[in-house]
Amino acid sequence: MARDRDIQVNVLCAGKRYELRTYAHEYRSLMALIYDKVYLEDFGDCKGIGRCGTCHVLLLDYREGLLKREGNEHSTLNKLSTSQGNSRLSCQILLDNMINGLTVEVVEDNHPGLY
Numbered sequence: 001m002a003r004d005r006d007i008q009v010n011v012l013c014a015g016k017r018y019e020l021r022t023y024a025h026e027y028r029s030l031m032a033l034i035y036d037k038v039y040l041e042d043f044g045d046c047k048g049i050g051r052c053g054t055c056h057v058l059l060l061d062y063r064e065g066l067l068k069r070e071g072n073e074h075s076t077l078n079k080l081s082t083s084q085g086n087s088r089l090s091c092q093i094l095l096d097n098m099i100n101g102l103t104v105e106v107v108e109d110n111h112p113g114l115y
């Protein structure tokens, strides 16, 4: 049965804007959605265990609660010189209605090989 793609996420990357539509839990995480739809190199290298930092995004327009970091996300982000108060690892953000309308900017200048 086809499902409505009722969640929209706007992704800014390398001067381009992508409007991605999905539905709750279509992908394991926001990282997996971006990886599949935007085709970025060196993105999501650890496949979502929260250690590489290559899926780092800045939340530009978000709901209260989305800044809460999960698991080892805080320590991984602390190792990145590009980390800011609105930083998240997109592999730790689930696809649910909380992210509908979210705008994120992919941070491309991350240190590779952290893990």
Ligand code: FES
Pocket: 031, 043, 044, 045, 046, 047, 048, 049, 050, 051, 052, 053, 054, 055, 056, 076, 089, 090, 091, 092
């Ligand atoms: S995919 Fe490696 S930290 Fe998110």
